[in-house]
Amino acid sequence: MKLDLGRLRKKGVYALIAEVCAEPFLVQNVEGRILYGDSDSDYTTKYPLLFQDEQFGWISGGKRAYAISRLVMLFAASECEKKELGQETLAKYRELIFLYDITEKLAASLRPQEVAILVISEVNKLIKADKVSLMLINEENGLLEVIARLGEEAKTKLTLKLGEGIAGNIALSGKAEIINDTRRDPRFLEGRHKVSSMMCAPLRIKDRVIGVINLSSAEPANYTAEDLKLLSVLTLQAAAAIENARLYDNLKEAFLTTVSTLAETIDKRDPYTGGHTKRVMEYSLAIGNFLGLSNPERERLKLAAILHDIGKIGVRDNILLKEGKLDETEYNEMKRHTVYGEEVLKYIKFFNDIIPGVKSHHERYDGRGYPEGLSGEQTDIIARIIAVADTFDAMTSDRPYRKALSKEAAFAEIKKNSGSQYDPQVVEAFLKAVAMW
Ligand SMILES: [Fe+2]
Structure with missing residues (x-):
C-alpha cells in the first residue's frame, strides 16, 4: 500500500504539527519532491520517514525534527490502515454478491418456514394424515422444534430434546419408521390421545439429520410400506429445499452486515x-x-x-x-x-x-x-x-x-x-x- 504524503497536507496535518511543535519543517517524498514547508529555511537535521521498513520520505527541521518525523509516520500509517479497511470490505462485498446470486437461484426467495409449510401441505395431499408436522433441529441449542404443522392442537409440545419421544428418537437414529400402535410404543409421549398410528421420517442432508416430518392418524395401522417410500422421497427434496432456504437466510444476513459496513466505510473516508x-x-x-x-x-x-x-x-x-x-x-x-x-x-x-x-x-x-x-x-x-x-x-x-x-x-x-x-x-x-x- 502506497502512503500518500500529499493527502496529509490536504487534511491540515502538517499545519497542526507545526503549530503544536512551534518549529518550521520540510516534508519531502522519497524522490526529494517538496510536499510541505519552505525549502529556503536553514534546517539542521534530517530524518527518513519509514513505514514497514520502507522509506517513503524525508523530514528536515530543527531540534524537534525527530519528534515531527515520528508524528508524520503515525498519521501516515493510520491513513493507510483506513484505506486498507475500505478495500478489504469491498473485496468481501464482491465475493458475497457472487455467492448470493447463486444461492438465490437455488432457493428462490422462500424463507425456511415458508418452505416447511409448502412441504407439509404437499405431504398432506399425497398421504392420508390427521396431523402433519415438520420439526427442525435448532443449530444453536440442539433442540428439535416444530416450525410448521397442520391439524395439530395448540397444546402439543413444540420442542423436544434429541432422543425424546418418537420424533426425538427418529432424529437421533436417522431412520424412517411406521408405528402401527402408538399406545404400545414406550417412546410415545403422553398427551397425544387422539393419535393411534404414526409415520415419521428424518430430513437429511447427506449424513446429517436436520429435522423430522411426523404424520399421525387417529386410526391404528394407517400407514403402509408404500407410504413410507413416498415420504422418504419427499423428505429428500424437502431437506434440500429447507437447507437452501436456511443458507439463503444466513447469507442475506451476512450480506446486509457487509453492505452496512461498506456504507459506514464510505462514511468514514x-x-x-x-x-x-x-x-x-x-x-x-x-x-x-x-x-x-x-x-x-x-x-x-x-x-x-x-x-x-x-x-x-x-x-x-x-x-x-x-x-x-x-x-x-x-x-x-x-x-x-x-x-x-x-x-x-x-x-x-x-x-x-x-x-x-x-x-x-x-x-x-x-x-x-x-x-x-x-x-x-x-x-x-x-x-x-x-x-x-x-x-x-x-x-x-x-x-x-x-x-x-x-x-x-x-x-x-x-x-x-x-x-x-x-x-x-x-x-x-x-x-x-x-x-x-
Ligand atoms: Fe447522495
Whole structure:
C-alpha cells in the first residue's frame, strides 16, 4: 500500500504539527519532491520517514525534527490502515454478491418456514394424515422444534430434546419408521390421545439429520410400506429445499452486515460526514412513520437510506475527498454517484426494489434534479423522503467549507423549498417528526 504524503497536507496535518511543535519543517517524498514547508529555511537535521521498513520520505527541521518525523509516520500509517479497511470490505462485498446470486437461484426467495409449510401441505395431499408436522433441529441449542404443522392442537409440545419421544428418537437414529400402535410404543409421549398410528421420517442432508416430518392418524395401522417410500422421497427434496432456504437466510444476513459496513466505510473516508448514513436512516424512518408507510415500505426505506450513497464507491478519491468547491466537471462526476448506486445494486434481485430510492434521492419535486429530472410523484416516495433527510443532515453538519446551520435555520430552508425542491407532504411529515425529538 502506497502512503500518500500529499493527502496529509490536504487534511491540515502538517499545519497542526507545526503549530503544536512551534518549529518550521520540510516534508519531502522519497524522490526529494517538496510536499510541505519552505525549502529556503536553514534546517539542521534530517530524518527518513519509514513505514514497514520502507522509506517513503524525508523530514528536515530543527531540534524537534525527530519528534515531527515520528508524528508524520503515525498519521501516515493510520491513513493507510483506513484505506486498507475500505478495500478489504469491498473485496468481501464482491465475493458475497457472487455467492448470493447463486444461492438465490437455488432457493428462490422462500424463507425456511415458508418452505416447511409448502412441504407439509404437499405431504398432506399425497398421504392420508390427521396431523402433519415438520420439526427442525435448532443449530444453536440442539433442540428439535416444530416450525410448521397442520391439524395439530395448540397444546402439543413444540420442542423436544434429541432422543425424546418418537420424533426425538427418529432424529437421533436417522431412520424412517411406521408405528402401527402408538399406545404400545414406550417412546410415545403422553398427551397425544387422539393419535393411534404414526409415520415419521428424518430430513437429511447427506449424513446429517436436520429435522423430522411426523404424520399421525387417529386410526391404528394407517400407514403402509408404500407410504413410507413416498415420504422418504419427499423428505429428500424437502431437506434440500429447507437447507437452501436456511443458507439463503444466513447469507442475506451476512450480506446486509457487509453492505452496512461498506456504507459506514464510505462514511468514514470523509471525516466531515461521519455518522451521516445512520442519521439519514433515522430521519427517514421518522418521516416514514408519520406518512404511515406499511411495514414492507418501511423496510425498503431503511435499506435505501443506508445505501443511498453506496454509488460513491465509484467516484474517484480526488473528487470525493476534495476540500472546497468542486468545479463543473468534478461536480458532474460527483452527481453520477446516483447511477453508480444503481449499477452496484442491480445485480442482486433482493435489492431491486430499493434502486429507485437510491438512484433518485437527488431528484427535485419540480423536476430540476438529477439524474433523470423526474418530477412530483414520478419519483419514488422512498427517494422523496431520503431527499429531505439527506439535506437536513448535510445542512446541520459542519463541512470543510462552511459551518453547520442551526436546526431552526435548516427547518426554515427546507420549508422555503417545499413544493419546489421537496415534496410538500414529506416536508410536513418531516416537520412533525422532528418536532418530536
Ligand atoms: Fe447522495
